[in-house]
Amino acid sequence: MKDLAGKVAFVTGAASGIGLGIATALAQAGVKVMMCDIEKDALDKALADLKKTNADVDGVVADVSLKDQLQAAADATIESFGKVHILVNNAGVGGGGRYGEWSQKGWDWTIAVNLMSVIWGFEIFGPLMEKHGESGQVVSTASIAGLVAATNPPYNVTKYGVVALSEGLRRELEPRNIGVSVLCPGFIRTRIIESNRNVPARYAGAADTTGENSTVPPSEFAEMARQAIAAGIDPLYVGELVREGIEGNWPYIFTDLQFEPSIEERFAEIKAGFDRIRDRVPRH
Ligand SMILES: NC(=O)c1ccc[n+]([C@@H]2O[C@H](COP(=O)([O-])OP(=O)(O)OC[C@H]3O[C@@H](n4cnc5c(N)ncnc54)[C@H](O)[C@@H]3O)[C@@H](O)[C@H]2O)c1
Known part of the structure; x- marks a missing residue:
């Protein structure tokens, strides 16, 4: 999507971290941004800060794991800005x-926020983009953990799901003039480790992401990840990459090269799986 100025974007998880970086970069490019988040105080502060830069932004509080609230946030976007081009x-x-x-609640919470919100995001916003006929773009934040499974299987499962959804829908939505990108960040300096601050009441006790109350010792990788996030990449830099990815309709938006060798190793394992049975493939 070229010429971002004047377009309208809806960004979830926009009050902090990567979402705030994306909202900021888009606003700086002249995009009108509807910022959506579950954390009202953080959202109010982010909106106030951005408005000081003359950005055209508005905000809506929603728990995106609930389809009804996501729909209400989409309605609020249309009410504020008339149409929407970027999700x-x-x-x-x-x-x-x-x-x-x-626990059941732990899996349910993770799947609902990380995967179901993306599924319903496509369903709710896709038709709104088709309706105005000016083209659309969807960017979904997966992770490098959506391409290599290192630790935290519930997280990996949802992020692989976001990659699968994006790859599949990229083909399906192209003829409808909607581009689809998946963002696969490495370690970014955000509050992801403190995700427990956002467990909705219905999932109370769902997870212990900090590990402080866990009796299972953290893996070496989990400890390394915690330190790497604290010293990670600036979310605003990620926001700039996403802006460029939207302009170029990049299928994959990466933030750095740290895990490229791990992904190559995974592909090599998959290739070895095919090679192992190459001579035994049944002939039809
Ligand atoms: N930080 C990293 O290293 C990293 C790496 C790869 C992928 N990611 C992904 O990036 C995305 C953003 O995370 P972040 O690192 O900026 O973390 P963060 O905790 O700083 O920001 C996440 C934002 O999402 C909001 N949020 C959480 N649950 C919500 C809900 N149910 N409804 C609406 N908003 C909700 C939070 O309030 C917060 O503002 C996530 O999808 C995460 O999995 C992060």
Whole structure:
């Protein structure tokens, strides 16, 4: 999508971290941004800060894991800005809990926020983009953990789901003039480790993302990840990459090269799986 100035974007999880970085970068490019988040105070502050820069932004509080609230947020976007061209499915939580301590609520919360909100985001916003006929773009925040499964299986499952959804819908929505990108960040300096601050009441006790109350010791990778996030990439830099990804309709938006070798190793394992049975493929 070229010429972003004057277009309208809806960004979830926009009050902090990567979502705020994306909302800021888009606003700086002249996009009108509806910022959506579950955390009202953080959202109010983010809106006030951006408005000081003369950005054309508005805000809506919603728990995007609930389809009705996502629909209401879409309605509010149309009411404020008349139409919508860009959907950024970014809200997400590092939930799920450690293997050996899994709970139904932990899995449900993680799947609802990280995956179901993206599924309903496509369903609700796709028709709104088709309606005005000026083209659309959907960017969904998965993770490098959507391409390599290192730790925290509930998180990996949802992020692989976001990658699968984006790859599949990219083909399906292209003829409808809607581009689809998936953002797969590495370690970004945000509050993802403190995701428990956003557990909705219905999932109370769902997960212990900080690990502080866990009896299962953290994996070496989890400890490394915690430190890497604290020293991670600036979310505003990620926002700039996303803006560029939208302009170029990039299928994959990466933030750095750290995990490229791990992804190559995974592809090599998959290739080895095919090679192992190459001589035995049944002939039809
Ligand atoms: N930080 C990283 O290193 C990293 C790496 C890869 C992917 N990601 C992904 O980036 C996305 C953004 O996370 P972040 O790192 O900026 O974390 P963050 O905790 O700083 O920001 C997440 C935002 O989402 C909001 N949110 C949480 N649950 C919500 C809900 N139910 N409804 C609406 N809003 C909700 C939070 O209030 C917060 O503003 C997530 O999808 C995350 O999985 C982060």
